[in-house]
Amino acid sequence: MMTTEAIQEETPSDHFSMFSSQSAKIKYSFNKIREVKSYRVGELFSAYRDILWDDGRHKYNVSSFIGEIDEILLGERFSAFDQSTLDNLIGTLRQRGNSNATINRKMAALSKLLRKAHKMGDIHSLPEFRRQKERAGRIRFLEKDEETRLFAAIRSRSEDAYRLSVFLVDTGCRLGEALGLIWNDIQEHRVSFWITKSGSSRTIPMTARVKEVIKLPVTEGRRPKGPFTKLSQAQYRAIWNDAKAEVGLGADEQVVPHILRHTCASRLVQGGIDIRRVQMWLGHQTLSMTMRYAHLATNDLDGCVVVLETPRSEGMGGGTENSAFSSPLTTPTSAGPRQKSEAGTAKATKPAGKSSKAK
Template sequence: MSQDALQESTLSDRFAVFTSQNIRVKYNTGNIREVKSYRIGELFSAYRDILWDDGRHKYNVSSFIGEIDEILLGERFSTFDQGTLDNLVGTLRQRGNSNATINRKMAALSKLLRKAQKMGDIHSLPEFRRQKERAGRIRFLEKDEEARLFAAIRSRSEDAYRLSVFLVDTGCRLGEALGLIWNDLQPMRVSFWITKSGRSRTIPLTQRARDTVAFSGEGRRPKGPFVMLNQPQFRQIWNEAKQEVGLGADDQVVPHILRHTCASRLVQGGIDIRRVQMWLGHQTLQMTMRYAHLATNDLDSCVVVLETRPVESTNAAAVSPLEAAAPAVVKARKPRAKKASTAVGEKKRA
């Protein structure tokens, strides 16, 4: 065997030994998971306490998810495709849901599915497109409506009356007021810690609102100014009172109208939108802009510009601005013509 052949054979043998002894193929089966399918209701049971705090919002979300699970007929799935989502939106619209209501339900579903995907339960998600919402008319209480309604509430419950006054003068949500404790109240201000957006805010109190939270000192002081009430009790008193004063047929006269009333009065009183946003605790300025159309005083200066003012004239009849300007144009041109003719005459004499 030649020297070259011997060397080639030796290298080949060494390479074979190297590949057989030093290279190991490993198969890791620890990350392989069985693909499972879930119902929407099962996912909600698994993650509801992680994603949503206890309260009315969580109750509403539970209702939304229950309806969605019912529409899907309890179907189990490991992927949620675009067709399923489109059919779901179409069914909700056929049931009479407005675009605003559909957006709220889809927001809850999207939040749940994104959590499930992050945890590995769902492997693909559709694109959630926000439905276009129309700016609806905002209903607020006139002064006389407030007086009649509050009188009817007071005849039924002094505590419900105090709460109503506090709501309309602070613009807070019903749940925010009911959750107040005495530590949240200062002599001239109130701090809301339990809010829908999760952001606390502090606002000053009107004299009327301060009177509603003043503790009389009789008996044992409760935990907060309105803890003796809950939402169902207050709503029942509210509905009975509005029926008594002739507002029973108006489905927009609900406790939340007091928040709209407060915001409307602030804007109509000349408070700028940014401050109203801070007062109400809105997350985005867009939410507060619903009240911007009430700030009509900002447009008053436009009328001054558009008012027609007749031009003064020596004649008895009024002269239009165009007619008044015409003679001035003619006079301005005559001197130029006279100068030109004089120059021509001098040239001829020369």
């Protein structure tokens, strides 16, 4: 007997091989009936993780996300992932203190996995994944004095960690991008990042101090594969946390290695670099990601103060030529048009004078 799941899996044309209105004969074909199986989220991840995600930090994070989701679902097996299951999952994550941004990252991993399983016929129903609204949080970056104190504390613990810190704050690259560099990625005055979160490579020029910190001290033994390959993420984070506590920043949860990327972006914007170039420098996929730093470009708004501080009578009488934002299209460029206008006005008033005399 044909199950409901199997019928849903096939299209009507698979079951009705022929229909004749004259003879009213219907022939059925059941050649493509398949057994409907059920799977755990963890089993699906084991089957498709190497296809969907490249090796690296992101794949490690996804593995952690899927493991937590499987634990919340109590290892339940399913052939269809319904909306109520997804809603309960999101509710549990929120009760555990996950922010909307964190929930979105975990749901993005789950959605990618389920869509692949659905395409391969492992599950026959998908829920609607809706992105949770994320609040624009305050972006923390290091002041110059904070950088000086923190880097000095890092240097006292590890010269390699210090070199890496300077590289991160002046290039704005991610920690994984820096650790993955090899010597061939550094050519003359530029550095290229190939192992990136977005999957797109980028090349940027180096500052003077970046050129200095990528030089390794002369030591005996085999040269490492890249300028920072002696360090692992775990080692660097441990050194960072110790130094952070020493300089009195231990209680600040936002002072993590990624703050160096924020610091670089903030300094570029505050220095007058336009948002599009900052996007290219950081390697953001979309401009909206870079727009988080746009509020720091306060120089573009300085003209507003001029307008507000101008006395109202003076501002109203001056016309558009006195505006801080006057445009070449609206501001007279010579006295010619104004003189012509005044002449026209004089002609217009002359006949009125004659009329008055006639009376």
